[in-house]
Amino acid sequence: MPCPHPTGYFFQVWNFSSAQIDSHRKTLGVARWSFILTPVNSAPLGIFDSGVGGLTVVRAVQQLLPAENILYLGDTARLPYGSKSPETIRQFADEDVRFLIAHGVKAIVVACNTATAHALPSLHEKYRIPILGVIEPGVEAALACPEAARIGIIATRGTIRSHAYQHALALRKTGLMIHGQATPLLVPLIEENWIDHPATREILQTYLAPLIEKGIDTLLLACTHYPLLMEILREILPPDVRLVDSATTCAEHLKRELTRLNLLELGPRDGCLDIHLTDLSEEFEELARQFLKKSPGRIHRAVLAGA
DSSP, X not given: OOOOOOSOEEEEOOOOOHHHHXXXXXXXXXXXXXXXXXXXXXXXXXXXXXXXXXXXXXXXXXXXXXXXXXXXXXXXXXOOGGGSOHHHHHHHHHHHHHXXXXXXXXXXXXXXXXXXXXXXXXXXXXXXXXXXXXXXXXXHHHXXXXXXXXXXXXXXXXXXXXXXXXXXXXXXXXXXXXXXXXXXXXXXXXXXXXXXXXXXXXXXXXXXXHHHHTTOSEEXXXXXXGGGXXXXXXXXXOTTOEEEEHHHHHHHHHHHHHHHTTOOOOXXXXXXXXXXXXXXXXXXXXXXXXXXXXOOOOEEEOOOXXX
């Protein structure tokens, strides 16, 4: 279902080619103009990831901000980003952002830990639109408890190797004991829908044992797939260990930023969700259903510039 036509607009300057300007003039019947009308609060939020894991962020945003329209881009044709060089990740992220901007989004969430770690600074330098990542919100939530002193991080190898979370935590609070644990088998297990399988529990216990032995008081789930493991993690971890997931913390951070920028959608109706993937398959559609906990609706094929 396409997003409803918005009613509120603001003037936003874009750099168009002469041919594009002439085309827009003819379409709108305008003789001369240097701007286009773009929706403000009713414009969609843009959220992208290398695959469908970022749909946990979408779900968290829908629960917290039900009136927001969302356009989700999953670069499924080129996943995973974690195995790519930082230069390639920055290129891919730039193409993702350009796709979302071309669809008129009002703000963008980089719902990918790898892209956040390697590409967010360059995206901030290049674009004026609000662009948020998933690392800072997770770090802020992990340190929200003054007693937090021993923080464990579970993530993909690429995220752990980037040291993005470790650096962000250390910069914000001195004296922390930070323990990163690469957990490469969790994403394929989740995507196989083996969340309740005994093998998943056994592998999680193996991954978590060193962190539990080190006496962590907080566990940061630094992958957007991992919120689906919350229930089993609570069963395995000691009851006094705080769990911080990147999806919920990102949604809360997004709400604060949209409020600060006066960009919140305040309409009475529930927003719509448009999903665009660079590679379509029945597998991805089923994964989308699994991550959203409901039907994803029609999924569109996205074509990225440079892809």
